[in-house]
Structure formats: C-alpha cells, structure tokens
Amino acid sequence: MTSAELILGIVTLQRVAELVISNDNTRKLMARGAIEVAARHYPLIVAVHAAWLIALWAFGHGRPVNVVAFLFYLVLQGFRFWVMRTLGPRWTTRIIVLPEQALVSAGPYRFLSHPNYAVVSFEIAVLPLALGLPLLAAIFSILNAAVLAIRIRAEDRALAASGQAARGVQ
Known part of the structure; x- marks a missing residue:
C-alpha cells in the first residue's frame, strides 16, 4: 500500500462516516419539524464529490505525496471538525x-x-495538489464552485424565507 492509497483510504472512510452522521442528523432534525429545502441540486453535489474521490483514486493512488500540501490538508481537517462540532446535531450535508x-x-x-463551504473548497483543491494532480485540482475546483453557487443561493433564500440570516444549518 502506498502512502497515497493510505491517505485516500482514510479520506474515503471519513466521507462515508460523515454521510452516516449527516443522514442521522437529518433524520433527527426532520423528526423535530425541520424541512429540507432545494433538494433537487443535492444529487449534483454528491456526484461532484464522488467523482472527485474516484478521480483521486484513479489518478493519485500511486503518486508521491507532497508533504507541505498534505499538511495544509490536515489543517483543513481541523477547521472541518470545528464546523461540525459547532453545528453539532444540526450539521448535515443537506439544506435543512x-x-x-x-x-x-x-x-x-x-x-x-x-x-x-470554504473548507470544502480548499480541500477539493489541496488534496489533488498533495498528490501532484493540479489538473484535477482545477477541474474539481471549478465544478465545486458551480454547485456551491447554486447551493449558497438556495440556502440563503431558504434562511431568509424562514426569517433567519445568512448563517444557518449547513
């Protein structure tokens, strides 16, 4: 097993665990009367993120790891966990x-x-760079920016409609 494969394995397991947490939180929020908004774009977000991971596995599994870029990716994980911890049971991958x-x-x-969304944007660029894949970093950064433009507008509209400001459940 290469170091790149180890990293990709851990990232894949992390993403699967996060989907489990998100689905559990979503179910509990819905039981408390929450509503999902703008669900039509969610499969697009899942597709971009799944394609990103698949592309990383396909092209990065045997690549050498750029330690500096990977360390930056690890710092981003600290911010990811800070966001998740702050939102607690309100953290989800959907707009709830x-x-x-x-x-x-x-x-x-x-x-x-x-x-x-800021953390995810950096992650999508930095992990491919850590594996020496700048073209993947560029392609998926553009795709992610496109889906985030849709998502952030939808989330801000949903929060405004519910009388809440731009900071909400993510």
Missing part, C-alpha cells in the same frame, strides 16, 4: 431549516457565513 431555532453564530460562524 429548523423553524423557530436561532442561527448558529458561534465558532467559525462568527467569521464566515458558510465556513463549511
């Missing part, structure tokens, strides 16, 4: 609005409206 709940304004939400 819980009426009558105050928006989260602690942690990274004090500084950014959408810190999770």
Whole structure:
C-alpha cells in the first residue's frame, strides 16, 4: 500500500462516516419539524464529490505525496471538525431549516457565513495538489464552485424565507 492509497483510504472512510452522521442528523432534525429545502441540486453535489474521490483514486493512488500540501490538508481537517462540532446535531450535508431555532453564530460562524463551504473548497483543491494532480485540482475546483453557487443561493433564500440570516444549518 502506498502512502497515497493510505491517505485516500482514510479520506474515503471519513466521507462515508460523515454521510452516516449527516443522514442521522437529518433524520433527527426532520423528526423535530425541520424541512429540507432545494433538494433537487443535492444529487449534483454528491456526484461532484464522488467523482472527485474516484478521480483521486484513479489518478493519485500511486503518486508521491507532497508533504507541505498534505499538511495544509490536515489543517483543513481541523477547521472541518470545528464546523461540525459547532453545528453539532444540526450539521448535515443537506439544506435543512429548523423553524423557530436561532442561527448558529458561534465558532467559525462568527467569521464566515458558510465556513463549511470554504473548507470544502480548499480541500477539493489541496488534496489533488498533495498528490501532484493540479489538473484535477482545477477541474474539481471549478465544478465545486458551480454547485456551491447554486447551493449558497438556495440556502440563503431558504434562511431568509424562514426569517433567519445568512448563517444557518449547513
């Protein structure tokens, strides 16, 4: 097993675990009266992220690891966990609005409206760079930016419609 394969294996397991957490949180939020908004674009987000991982496995599994870029990726994981911890049971990969709940304004939400999306944007660029794949970094950064443009507009509209500001459940 190469170091790149080890890294990709851990990232893949992390993403699967996050989907399990997200689905569990979504189910619990819906049981509390939350609603999902703008679900039509969600398969597109899943497709971009799945294609990113598949492309990394296909082209990066035997590549040498750029240690500096990988260390930056690890720092991003700290920010990812900060976002998830701050949102707690409200963290999900879908746009879920819980009426009558105050928006989260602690942690990274004090500084950014959408810190999770910032982290993901960097991750999508940095991990391919850590594996010496700048073309993949560029392609998937563009694709991610396109789906995030759709998602952020939808999320901001949903939060505004529910009387909440731009900082919300992500």
